[in-house]
Amino acid sequence: MKPFLEKLRQLYPSDRLYEDNARLTPYVSDGLTVFREKPIAVVMPLDSDEVVDTLKLCHEFCVPFVARGSGTSLSGGSLPIDEGIVISLNRLNRILSIDPDNRTARVQPGVINAHVSAAVTQHNLYFAPDPSSQSVCTIGGNLAFNSGGAHCLKYGMTSNHVLGIKVALPDGEIVHLGNDSLENVGPDCVGLFVGSEGLFGIALEIQLRLLPIPESFRTILASYDSLEAAGEAVGTVVASGILPGAMEIMDKLAIEAAEAAVNAGYPQDAEALLIIELDGEAAAVEAEFTALTAAIEQTQAKEIRIAQDNDERLLIWKGRKSAFSAVGRLSPDYLVQDGVVPRSKLGEALKEISRLGSESKLRVANVFHAGDGNLHPLILFDGKEKGALEKAEALAGKILRLCLKLGGSITGEHGVGVEKKAFMPEMFSEADLDAFKRIRQAIDPHEISNRGKMLPGHEAPALSHSGPHPLEKAGIISRM
């Protein structure tokens, strides 16, 4: 490792190369703190050339690296790699150009998601993907994990909003994927790169697609006496043929937490809350709104509220987007799951999750993208209690299996990361995983780019608690 570090020191001044304990320690975790691993160094490149030089060095010495933005991954996607380095992209945070006529913006990977929309709002444009962490998370991370958000239902995920990428492959070779068009010739390489969880190298420049800000919004809150009733209401709305911009559900625990965090004004007596937003041309939205209210009236809503102005609308969303972190008020620790079920199985899934929760004697808060069937059960536990983390992880595993059994997926938008890679063999066959591995190795023969993420195999992450991880016990993962 010494010769590698010596060369790294030639590349970076000491204020952009961290090797001491105090400066490495804060990088041991991202948004998922149950996994912790200390890198051998953290570097802070200032431009693309420095990134490429760093990759060439890593390739030469077979040193694994992970690119990191704001470290908000909920699947451990930016967890450092043992004996590896962290490439912090926070200073590659420039919006390089904005093209209002083509509705595109070219940005560096360290740009914060919300900053893109802020920079183009003067042109009446915005960047549609809106993960709850959008005020913090970076475009590079959105790209790597194909981040979603509340408005995926109508507008799709990050992948649907990336037109072109300048990529540094894991050996430092530069390649341009896509272009400035929605269309493409040849295989959709941009499509493959987005969501590859950092296994194919580092995006240096990203051409984003922007959308005109909708002329009009209608945001509706409907409260229900049970989570199931809210779930069924989603079915009613979908069946009516209306395509809302977003359809979200929060349960009582999540409402309580969000309310404590931002005073969003949610009804406090509701067991479940359904948030529906329509957007588009004013005339079209008004016509849809009439149809939507008619549909909701058929459901068992006990109260229907409509946001009266934009401030009220933003407050409703602020509450929803703070919900995950706000659950920190209810419990010292929690695990967030991200499974997806077919929309018609929502009610069934929620009932079973609640049953599994009480069986494990753990509280589960629910806040999720109902329109997409993308669940976010938050499993609350107290890490100080012996065996609590293991119990929570076991419940998380049961929930993931439930999603698969119902024909869904183990992750809708948080990615596999380290957290769910042990479940990949349950979703994919050996041949499928082998194909993934072949693609990975063709692009990254030494497997240095974010080693240990998404694909099963390789070293298990360091765990903060003592005793073997339940997945270790099951023989699925192992620790060095």
Add this chain to the structure above:
Amino acid sequence: MENDFKLHEPQTIAELQSLIREASIISLNTRKDSPSPPNTITLSLSGFQKIVEYQPEEYTITVEAGAKVSDVISILDEQGQYLPFDPPFIDKYSTIGGMIANGYSGPGGNRYGILRDFILGLTFIDGLGNRIKTGGKVVKNAAGFDVPKLMVGSQASLGVITEATFKVFPLPETYRTILFRFDTFESGHAALLALGRSRFTLDALDLDSQGSLVIRLSGQSDSMDVRIQALETLIGRSHEVFSEDKSIWTTSLKLQAFPQAGLLLKIPSSPTSIRKIEAELAPYSTQRRYSIGGFVSWVHSDNSVCELSELLQKLDLAAQIVSGDTIEHVIGTDHPRAFYDRIKQALDPQRKFANIYKK
């Protein structure tokens, strides 16, 4: 070559796998007019036409790759649903597998996105004969590499698609197609730019070389007149009524209206770059049509592939050959080549399938 032609029609996945394992060169003849090299085994997926799963309330459909696109469209239509990317160049022979491999999207891509935005899951047989299932059947899924998207536009160069799952949308209550006629391409183009930046949510926005702008609106019927009035205010002139029927787009406005002979190219473009394309390509082509709000250009030409390829390179553009008497797949620039070559090596190490780039 015509004499060697033998169509293989496997009936099971196992049969298909062994055919691929044994063959040295495989063609799916996705472009019927392109000649195949000798010793080619040409496959037909006519044995794979099933609708695997369709629950309308899920707004997803899973079909085998040999299913006819027209059949899928009518099955969806019966339930009041559709593929919002308007698959173009569809005739009674067009299959779902061919549609994905070609990767074309019609004018409707303007509203919600193109083919790649609607594909959720995909199963294929790679060059080694392995059956690989990727993506999922739910509308949102971030597990594993997004191979379903990769296969869109892969032109049968990475594997044989056997099954796919799509996201579908509810059919709008009504459609309205209107036309704004301009004197020149430039003034039509200016209106296209203004509309692109505006808050209008148009189903389709197409422009032709003569400056005719065709717009499709969809939605609740009682909002239509107000929306059209607002459009007229923005554009500053009145419209000509085309039709309230969506089928107008597959009859008089269909992309098939291009001449049968000669080359038809698909060129990814942007709202601003189509001006350059119109100016530079006019001397080399007979017809041009700008679709999806300017994000794709369909160009028909009687010139040689070589000449066009050089011209496109000069303009830093790439094109896919839709039809024409050539074995070329992609001409012009080849920026993603280094990435493509690595993936090709992973999925088709023995080079049994075509290569989309010239050697």
Add this chain to the structure above:
Amino acid sequence: MLHNISETALTPEYSGMIKPIESCVHCGFCLPTCPTYSTMGDEMNSPRGRIFLIKETLEGRMDPSEIEPFIDNCLGCLACVSSCPSGVEYGELITPYRAWSESTRERSFTEKLQRFALLKTIPHPSRFRAASKIAHFFKPIARHLPKGFGAMIELAPEELPPKHEFKDHYPAIGPQRGQVALLIGCAQQALAPRINAAAIRVLTRNGIEVVIPKSQGCCGSLAMHIGESKEACRAARKNFDAFPTDVDAIITTAAGCGSGMKEYTHLFAGQDIEEQIQANAFSSKVMDICEYLDQIGFIPPKTNDSAEIKVAYHDACHLAHAQKIRSAPRSLLQSVTGITLLEPAEWEICCGSAGSYNIEHPDTAKELGRRKVANLYDTGADIIATGNIGCLAQIEFHSKDKDTPIRVVHTVELLDEVDRKERC
């Protein structure tokens, strides 16, 4: 967040540090609002990073000396508290941690001298006046002195307003609605006695009797926020004795003092029970001038002056983040005829003053000061209002190179019945 801090390892006065560590879920929502993270861009200079480092230190995995620079870099602005969805009270971690680590800390002679100089001048108006005069002579050589001293001299005001003597007691004008005691503060008393004078006029005109305890002293916030908790306790005790307990409220016009005095409860945590009760009682009476006026129902000044003024309101961190007071000053200002309120970009980011931060970390403080002034000037305001003397001085200092510097005033000055032409 999972931790292994042994609760018995911390004495009662420091055990409050565990709760914020437990509440932090490491989501990172604090990052973009943290002034050091937004200027330095690295994890150890973020609230999330500092919490993690403190956790490691309290777990015994790291030595306090290792994390010193990153703890020192923190301005204590508490913007992270406002942006935290999990409700982490970062202030209840950083302040006790600074005191906890101070006991084992080895400081250089210059550092010690600088801290000594700070604590022995700023809280004492007469010494502060004298020191400012001395500093004036050193201005030409400021850049040759050690950084902190250089900054101190550079920041020292060019000239001070004449000394202002306050009476013990100001009766309410008209029917009496309440009675308050006013903390006149230390640095503010020397730098801008006009603020308290305005506060007294506004209060009495609103029917509030104002008493000014003679023997009052510095509130101790400055010492508290740099880890000198003994010094802070001494200052607090002096005020416990000086202030009457039967008033409706103890009013301050400086956000820093208000936030510090509201924290007395934490300062005396784990100490003598009688003192804890006294601290609680005192803290519960403390109110910022705007908070109080808004609560009693402020009667805006009657005016025939029709002049329109555009006011950019700057949120002082210790008012907005630490005391969570944002709407009161705004609604007070908006109630005054002719005032249009403007909101600068990045309201949540600190101006860099932060107690004595601009003396201890002049480089970061300068960058933040320039950034804040740029945002305020971008609003096109006629005047800038804020609720803290530190911010006021910092904004004035960084406006110096502007062609036409905009006047900076305390919010309460705009609530006063002075002819508006004089203000702009």
